[in-house]
Amino acid sequence: MAQQKYDLVQPIKLPRYKIEDFLRCSRCFYLDMKYGIQHPFGPSFSLNLAVDQLLKNEFNILRKRQEPHELMKKYGIDAVPYNNTELFDKWTNNRFGIQFLHKDTNFLVTGVPDDIWVNPKGEFYIVDYKSTSTTKPISLEDEYKQGYKKQVEIYQWIFRKNDFKVSDTAYFVFANAIKEGDMFDGKLEFEMSIIEHKGDDSWVEPTLFDIQKCLASDTPPVSSPDCEYCNYVKMVGLSAFKYKPRKNRKK
Secondary structure, three states, X not given: XXXXXXXXXXXXXEEHHHHHHHHHOHHHHHHHHHHOOOOOOOOOOXXXXXXXXXXXXXXXXXXXXXXXXXXXXXXOOOOEEOOOHHHXXXXXXXXXXXXXXXXOOOEEEEEOOOEEEEOOOOOEEEEEEEEEOOOOOOOOOOHHHHHHHHHHHHHHHHHHHOOOOEEEEEEEEEEEEOOOOOOOOOOOOEEEEEEEEEOOHHHHHHHHHHHHHHHHOOOOOOXXXXXXXXXXXXXHOHHHOOOOOOOOOOO
């Protein structure tokens, strides 16, 4: 099976979510990066995206005024939304984001945070918006939410590498849609909350070296035992398919 070369001069773009893919299943990551074999895409979460945009609109008003949100006051967060419009608009744009070239691996690590708050000491708080609908208490302890923590820790690492002062504290703004009520009346009501997370980005750089080693291999790594996609592929016998590698990038 022919291999894609990854020792090219041009940096390899490595978005935040690709790092998370590697952590979930290195085999799926390998087949995606080297052969372009991606998981089937499900429908986009349009309601979640709408909530994200409405939150951004609301915080942007306060960004211009340099005022904290009432929710920030409620949770005792001494900060205001970051107000450098030129930088902030670039960081939160999916076409750009914030980037850092890790020269030892030649990976251009990228991320697109939802928001940045800044405290009186000039430290950045990485902020992520999340929407859900549950009657359970909002927390970060669910198994599937562990990826949320990795997400903001990658952002913390990238901002630090760009020489910004970044607090270990990150915040998740949760919008929880309320299911109770007699009438829908074409409106969703949300209960808003903020969850704090103390980040630790010390795992990020070692993971980049692990990814480099993975991609340099001539054979795919073994599947993660918890990977539902790999288990499905094994079950239906798709592992016998011949994969065509990606075309080499031009030097």
